[in-house]
Amino acid sequence: MKDTPIGNGFVPSGQLQLGIFFQGVNSGTVWKSPESGSQTDFESFRRIAQTAERGLFAAFFLGEGLRLREHLGRPHALDVAGRPDAQTMLAALASVATRIGLVATQNTTYNDPADLAHRLSSLDLLSGGRAAWNVVTTDNAWTGANFRRGGYLDHADRYVHAEAFVNTAKRIWDSWEDGAIAETPGASAWAAPGSARPVHHEGKHYTVDYVPRLPRSAQYRPVLFQAGDSPEGRDFAARQADVIFSAHPRLDDALDFRRDIVERTVKAGRGANDVKIMPASEFILAATPQEALEKKDWVRSLQIGPEQAIAYLEQFWGRELQGFDPDGPLPDIDPVVEETSETRGSGFHGAKAKQLADQWRAEAKDKGLSIRQFVSARTSRGDSSFTGSYTEVADRLAEYARTGAVDGFNISPWLIPTGLDDIVNHLVPELQERGVYPTEYAGSTLRENLGLATPVRQEADTIRLQLTVGEQLL
Amino acid sequence: MSTAATPSTGPSTEQVRQGFLALELDGDGAHPAAWRKARHSPAELLDGTRVRATVLAAESAGFHVATFADGSLPPAADSVDGRDVPGRLNALQRAAFAGPVTGSIVLVPEVDTVYTEPFHISTQLASLDYVSGGRAGWLVAASDQAVDAAAVGRSFVSADGLGREAADSIEVGRRLWDSWEDDAVIRDVATGRYLDVDKLHYVDFESAAGAGYSVKGPSIIPRPLQGQLPVLAPAGLLGADQLSAGAADAVLVSAPTPELLAGEIAEARAAVPAAAVIAELDVVLDARGQSAVGRLAELDAHTPWQSSRARFVGTAAELTELLASVLETADGVRLHPAVLDVDLEELAQLVLPALRRRGVLAAQQPGSTFRDLLGLQRPASRYAAATATESATVHAPSAADN
Numbered sequence: 001m002k003d004t005p006i007g008n009g010f011v012p013s014g015q016l017q018l019g020i021f022f023q024g025v026n027s028g029t030v031w032k033s034p035e036s037g038s039q040t041d042f043e044s045f046r047r048i049a050q051t052a053e054r055g056l057f058a059a060f061f062l063g064e065g066l067r068l069r070e071h072l073g074r075p076h077a078l079d080v081a082g083r084p085d086a087q088t089m090l091a092a093l094a095s096v097a098t099r100i101g102l103v104a105t106q107n108t109t110y111n112d113p114a115d116l117a118h119r120l121s122s123l124d125l126l127s128g129g130r131a132a133w134n135v136v137t138t139d140n141a142w143t144g145a146n147f148r149r150g151g152y153l154d155h156a157d158r159y160v161h162a163e164a165f166v167n168t169a170k171r172i173w174d175s176w177e178d179g180a181i182a183e184t185p186g187a188s189a190w191a192a193p194g195s196a197r198p199v200h201h202e203g204k205h206y207t208v209d210y211v212p213r214l215p216r217s218a219q220y221r222p223v224l225f226q227a228g229d230s231p232e233g234r235d236f237a238a239r240q241a242d243v244i245f246s247a248h249p250r251l252d253d254a255l256d257f258r259r260d261i262v263e264r265t266v267k268a269g270r271g272a273n274d275v276k277i278m279p280a281s282e283f284i285l286a287a288t289p290q291e292a293l294e295k296k297d298w299v300r301s302l303q304i305g306p307e308q309a310i311a312y313l314e315q316f317w318g319r320e321l322q323g324f325d326p327d328g329p330l331p332d333i334d335p336v337v338e339e340t341s342e343t344r345g346s347g348f349h350g351a352k353a354k355q356l357a358d359q360w361r362a363e364a365k366d367k368g369l370s371i372r373q374f375v376s377a378r379t380s381r382g383d384s385s386f387t388g389s390y391t392e393v394a395d396r397l398a399e400y401a402r403t404g405a406v407d408g409f410n411i412s413p414w415l416i417p418t419g420l421d422d423i424v425n426h427l428v429p430e431l432q433e434r435g436v437y438p439t440e441y442a443g444s445t446l447r448e449n450l451g452l453a454t455p456v457r458q459e460a461d462t463i464r465l466q467l468t469v470g471e472q473l474l
Numbered sequence: 475m476s477t478a479a480t481p482s483t484g485p486s487t488e489q490v491r492q493g494f495l496a497l498e499l500d501g502d503g504a505h506p507a508a509w510r511k512a513r514h515s516p517a518e519l520l521d522g523t524r525v526r527a528t529v530l531a532a533e534s535a536g537f538h539v540a541t542f543a544d545g546s547l548p549p550a551a552d553s554v555d556g557r558d559v560p561g562r563l564n565a566l567q568r569a570a571f572a573g574p575v576t577g578s579i580v581l582v583p584e585v586d587t588v589y590t591e592p593f594h595i596s597t598q599l600a601s602l603d604y605v606s607g608g609r610a611g612w613l614v615a616a617s618d619q620a621v622d623a624a625a626v627g628r629s630f631v632s633a634d635g636l637g638r639e640a641a642d643s644i645e646v647g648r649r650l651w652d653s654w655e656d657d658a659v660i661r662d663v664a665t666g667r668y669l670d671v672d673k674l675h676y677v678d679f680e681s682a683a684g685a686g687y688s689v690k691g692p693s694i695i696p697r698p699l700q701g702q703l704p705v706l707a708p709a710g711l712l713g714a715d716q717l718s719a720g721a722a723d724a725v726l727v728s729a730p731t732p733e734l735l736a737g738e739i740a741e742a743r744a745a746v747p748a749a750a751v752i753a754e755l756d757v758v759l760d761a762r763g764q765s766a767v768g769r770l771a772e773l774d775a776h777t778p779w780q781s782s783r784a785r786f787v788g789t790a791a792e793l794t795e796l797l798a799s800v801l802e803t804a805d806g807v808r809l810h811p812a813v814l815d816v817d818l819e820e821l822a823q824l825v826l827p828a829l830r831r832r833g834v835l836a837a838q839q840p841g842s843t844f845r846d847l848l849g850l851q852r853p854a855s856r857y858a859a860a861t862a863t864e865s866a867t868v869h870a871p872s873a874a875d876n
Contacts, residue, residue, distance in 0.1 A: 040696055042605045046574065082669075082696040084605075085594070095575050114625040118564065119564050122564035126522045126563055128522060145688065146691065185512055188557060190557065191560070206626075207624075214562075215520070
């Protein structure tokens with residue numbers, strides 16, 4: 001890989017890993033097809049996790065629900081919703097899927113560090129070293145309405161808070177000495193006295209005084225995923241994450257993102273290859289390019305029906321738009337809300353609604369798109385979609401491996417529970433033939449399978465220093 | 475009265491009252507020094523293989539229910555400078571891990587209600603019900619440990635506040651479990667609606683306990699398979715008014731000695747006729763050519779076993795007699811074996827077969843739920859009736875209506 005365009009000492013591995021993101025919410029998952037199964041029954045999860053494992057996937061990924069998505073003040077009716085607790089489901093899957101990594105999205109705002117670190121430790125031990133934590137933050141009071149703590153965090157504080165939280169979790173995971181537990185039942189004590197160091201943290205948002213109750217796992221401690229895309233989010237990932245669940249799947253964007261992350265990672269004192277990147281992606285595959293395109297049209301029509309298209313705009317317009325034709329132009333009336341709100345589950349941050357509406361109207365007019373076409377284009381995240389024949393897509397992916405743009409892809413199947421079948425049956429063998437995909441699990445832990453180094457124990461002093469630096473930077 | 479006593483058509487025409495047996499699977503056994511007698515290396519306690527092995531052993535022995543203790547392990551008070559304090563995996567996760575690999579045993583984790591988020595634990599327990607096919611329950615705990623408060627940076631809740639915290643968490647859990655009516659997921663292709671939002675409900679819970687908190691709802695997971703998970707609470711935790719209002723489906727009763735259990739069972743039964751009564755019993759059996767008394771002495775020499783439960787120390791035959799007699803009045807008995815690897819083997823080979831022969835144990839039916847075992851109907855959502863009335867009169871406009 002001598003022609004690497006990344007720089008800063010980064011060396012492409014030439015390999016890809018796959019992850020599966022069982023979404024459980026929103027419009028990406030088709031529910032109108034007769035093949036679409038239950039979103040909550042364990043069998044759906046078992047089926048898809050075992051298929052992923054047959055395809056040597058590195059990770060099974062679950063999101064976290066903290067409040068049911070709403071639309072104009074009521075729960076949103078049109079999309080898939082209602083999902084199990086991530087760690088509970090992953091603990092269950094650990095017993096029937098024995099190789100795949102288990103990634104739980106968990107919020108730093110509505111969890112307590114000692115409790116969350118303990119439960120992740122527990123999942124890590126239970127699964128033989130296969131647990132990971134996708135670190136996310138929230139600050140809004142709307143989500144807080146379901147929790148004792150309520151909405152208590154300033155938006156600007158969320159990464160400071162998240163980093164203090166993650167550092168506390170790492171100290172908890174690092175607190176047991178190696179070999180603390182007795183080798184045999186004949187030993188004098190179950191764990192050598194004093195082998196767990198107490199963790200104390202006193203911060204702006206919470207205090208923790210805790211004697212960690214679990215030793216380290218086979219992979220030392222849970223792998224950390226992170227998805228933040230703002231400059232602060234990227235720096236946070238560069239300092240803390242093992243894997244970035246990125247939003248940059250297009251090759252040129254992915255290369256730019258890699259360059260940026262490598263630069264930030266090196267600046268943070270870590271190795272250029274220390275942070276893996278796995279963008280979110282969707283695959284629509286068939287035997288021929290033509291069939292794949294037809295399939296894509298069909299999937300899109302099921303993902304964004306006329307009702308979803310109108311409802312999508314209503315989220316941003318803040319008013320009912322039922323009078324508008326889904327196959328006509330974007331509404332000519334203006335939004336009634338000052339600011340779009342992520343609390344409605346749109347994931348859209350902070351733009352002024354009026355400005356946004358003008359921008360969208362212009363864009364739709366320019367491209368000659370109807371409401372439905374416009375919304376479909378926006379929500380399908382065209383960039384993250386890989387559509388084509390198995391060989392075509394395999395060739396495209398091989399280029400990502402060669403350039404080192406990404407370390408793999410985190411696939412959101414549009415169909416549950418059979419949505420990975422064609423990927424595992426047809427795409428994976430093509431990738432293996434090209435020498436860019438594993439032919440067996442590299443090891444028994446997630447860390448081994450992702451090619452991550454064993455972490456260095458974090459001492460309390462180092463963390464204090466890092467935190468001070470982090471706070472100044474922000 | 476809710477009871478597991480399904481009338482049996484045994485050999486005699488007289489009805490034999492049938493009960494269930496629960497087994498606490500924590501650690502290597504209930505005795506703090508149990509790990510010293512375990513048949514595996516100490517670190518193996520903390521892996522999935524061990525969890526799977528013990529719960530499968532309990533299921534194949536014929537236990538109806540497995541419980542999983544949680545919380546901070548007793549500090550130095552219960553052990554000599556902490557020599558006998560092992561690590562402990564999260565109870566709810568152990569139960570979830572066991573879900574897919576078992577077929578009939580009910581899985582009941584202990585979950586604290588004081589220093590946890592009621593919204594999270596409600597979701598976790600509902601999820602456990604899904605992964606176990608409706609075999610989940612909730613053993614309510616209320617931590618009285620200052621270390622648990624310090625761990626999450628909350629003010630310590632003193633003994634008199636625990637019942638209120640527990641009752642509030644249970645109420646939040648129950649409301650959230652009902653917040654999706656059974657048929658809320660409609661997947662109606664014609665109207666493009668995945669959900670019928672008229673069947674989703676805000677729970678608007680307000681707690682006056684401690685600093686106070688509120689929970690808005692609805693849940694983020696559909697209604698559990700059982701509708702409501704059975705809730706088990708130790709006797710004395712919840713007040714009489716809370717119990718009468720149906721906060722718990724079963725109470726766990728303890729007594730200083732096995733002889734005194736009958737009185738406690740009768741008292742609990744009289745106090746809350748609607749709740750099932752489960753007697754708690756520590757167990758040490760003669761095993762491997764060693765007397766129970768000798769085994770206990772050996773274990774106690776390491777760390778004395780301090781327990782508030784009645785303790786049985788003796789032969790399998792004597793235990794069979796005791797359990798048959800306790801099950802005449804209790805709906806179930808929960809056993810806490812001193813050493814799992816040793817005592818469970820004796821229970822499986824000698825005690826449970828003898829009790830089955832006597833016809834005093836409820837039949838184990840694969841595919842049945844915990845509610846089935848307790849003789850409880852699957853309840854309608856508390857919000858279901860309200861919806862019927864509401865939608866007849868007020869029809870809130872929404873995007874979904876067209």
